[in-house]
Amino acid sequence: xxxxxxxxxxxxxxxxxxxxxxxxxxxxxxxxxxxxxxxxxxxxxxxxxxxxxxxxxxxxxxxxxxxxxxxxxxxxxxxxxxxxxxxxxxxxxxxxxxxxxxxxxxxxxxxxxxxxxxxxxxxxxxxxxxxxxxxxxxxxxxxxxxxxxxxxxxxxxxxxxxxxxxxxxxxxxxxxxxxxxxxxxxxxxxxxxxxxxxxxxxxxxxxxxxxxxxxxxxxxxxxxxxxxxxxxxxxxxxxxxxxxxxxxxxxxxxxxxxxxxxxxxxxxxxxxxxxxxxxxxxxxxxxxxxxxxxxxxxxxxxxxxxxxxxxxxxxxxxxxxxxxxxxxxxxxxxxxxxxxxxxxxxxxxxxxxxxxxxxxxxxxxxxxxxxxxxxxxxxxxxxxxxxxxxxxxxxxxxxxxxxxxxxxxxxxxxxxx
Numbered sequence: 275x276x277x278x279x280x281x282x283x284x285x286x287x288x289x290x291x292x293x294x295x296x297x298x299x300x301x302x303x304x305x306x307x308x309x310x311x312x313x314x315x316x317x318x319x320x321x322x323x324x325x326x327x328x329x330x331x332x333x334x335x336x337x338x339x340x341x342x343x344x345x346x347x348x349x350x351x352x353x354x355x356x357x358x359x360x361x362x363x364x365x366x367x368x369x370x371x372x373x374x375x376x377x378x379x380x381x382x383x384x385x386x387x388x389x390x391x392x393x394x395x396x397x398x399x400x401x402x403x404x405x406x407x408x409x410x411x412x413x414x415x416x417x418x419x420x421x422x423x424x425x426x427x428x429x430x431x432x433x434x435x436x437x438x439x440x441x442x443x444x445x446x447x448x449x450x451x452x453x454x455x456x457x458x459x460x461x462x463x464x465x466x467x468x469x470x471x472x473x474x475x476x477x478x479x480x481x482x483x484x485x486x487x488x489x490x491x492x493x494x495x496x497x498x499x500x501x502x503x504x505x506x507x508x509x510x511x512x513x514x515x516x517x518x519x520x521x522x523x524x525x526x527x528x529x530x531x532x533x534x535x536x537x538x539x540x541x542x543x544x545x546x547x548x549x550x551x552x553x554x555x556x557x558x559x560x561x562x563x564x565x566x567x568x569x570x571x572x573x574x575x576x577x578x579x580x581x582x583x584x585x586x587x588x589x590x591x592x593x594x595x596x597x598x599x600x601x602x603x604x605x606x607x608x609x610x611x612x613x614x615x616x617x618x619x620x621x622x623x624x625x626x627x628x629x630x631x632x633x634x635x636x637x638x639x640x641x642x643x644x645x646x647x648x649x650x651x652x653x654x655x656x657x658x659x660x661x662x663x664x665x666x667x668x669x670x671x672x673x674x675x676x677x678x679x680x681x682x683x684x685x686x687x688x689x690x691x
Contacts, residue, residue: 277672281374281663284656291629298626299664301591307618308403308454308597310361311370313610314350315341316603317370317410322377325410337606339688341546343373346691353683354611355398357676359668360619361644363401365597366391368438373432380407381433383586385444392448401451406431406438408459420480421461421473421512428480430460435484439494446493454557454595456530457484458499462507474514478521485525495595497528497557501535525551532599533577534567543580550590559599560618569600572614574621580619587630589620591611606688607682616676623664624657 275283285295297576314331318324319574320343337373341347343626351364368380371387378387406421408431416422435457442455461473485496500518501511517535522529529549533542537542542558549556560581562570572578585594598618629648636645 277659277662277666278636280656280659284659284663287656288627290658291632293627295627295630295660299357299621299660299667302619302623302626302664303598303668304361305360305591305619305622306362306401307615308365308401308595309354309358309611309615310349310365310598310600311347312461313481313543313614314347314607317367317369317601318342319367319410320344320372321369322373322375324411333601333603335602336404337603337607339607339691340603340683341607342691344370344390348391349687350608351611352398353687354608354615354681356402357612357670358615358619358681359665359670361476362615363403363597364391364395365403365405365454367405368434368441369672370400379430380411381430381437383434383437383441385441388441389440389445392445395445396450401449401453401454402445403454404438404442405456405458406435406446408434408457414460415425417463417506418461418473418512419459421459421477423476423570428476432480432483435480436487439484439487439489439496443489443494447490452491452493452495454495454497454597455530456497456499456557456559456597457481458501458530458532460507461505461513461573462504462511464506465509467510470510474517477512477517481521481525484603485527495528495555497595498522498583499530499532499559501532501567502537517687528555528557528595530557530559532561532567533581534559534561534563534569534599538563538565541577541580543577543584546581546584546590546594547588550588550593555593555595556590557595557597559597561599570603571600571602571605571610572598572617574617574624578617579624582618582625583628583630585635586622586625587628606680606684608683608688609677612680620661627655627657627660628652 288295341350371383372390373387413427422428439455442453445453498518500513500515519529531542560572562572564570564644598614632643662672
């Protein structure tokens, strides 16, 4: 049977439960995923004097074809985006500035250093998001930045973050869609600290100074991101979940939850409903931790489906800003983007095809037998047929046929670098 015929059969199965499949597809078309640029070059960036990767971040593998120029990275992103249904966003770090061979320190970066990215985003109908880069730098070598006891170092990073928010505002104004500017720092200690409070006081003071500079929320949205531990900060992280949760709530900032930044027994999906009760918006970095914050490529596993279900069943598609954050240098980097992003969209489609309102009703009635039975049965409903039709309708490869395009791109482009 054709893709359309399979879709029509699947559509009937879902419509039996009151799911409007055509409406689902129309909604899904308008859900953007923020795709991280750093998968394409292993978080290398384009600084004139590049620094060794640091801050507890590790990229393993040496697959051929890594992007080494902005033009190569943008070309690789374009290839990946051509294989992914929908219109999306690209997430940049400060180290992806283009300074025309001039050494520009991070606290001196300006919107003009990202003009090429903005022009490219306009040409491709993309939004842009942004992150200050508070790692891989001599002033972060001891593992401290915004909480550093040295006021001069702290001031450097404060100015970098202030400038970053202005760059995010520039993105939003130029592209007509607000940029999410997210602050993550590696600050912490390898061994048990003798004082947990003082570094957190300094971090709070630094953030207060950063956010004292006003940006237009129509163009720039501020987020802060926590972490439970890192390599080199195993015993103590200054910017803990509790710190940033409280800071975000008190200061009307977005709290960003990275799925790799929690204890292995914690699930971000279980946090979403609580966050939505008290926050107008929530930001996510979707990754796949394997025993730690290892940033593996996102797969269609139970937790990814549960994250999507929590977003969809709570009618929060316009309240949760979904970004990706993984980096694998052991496989084709364009394929990594394609696999991870398509899986995030698949999970959202899966969640939108579940009769969520009826399942909520069963729970309220205490009918746990039918609730469990239906939740299990819908795991094998023909959502794949709807996905195939969605891809075809959006003009991207159906099923694994995208892999042939990546193989051809590897031969024609990546292996010639």
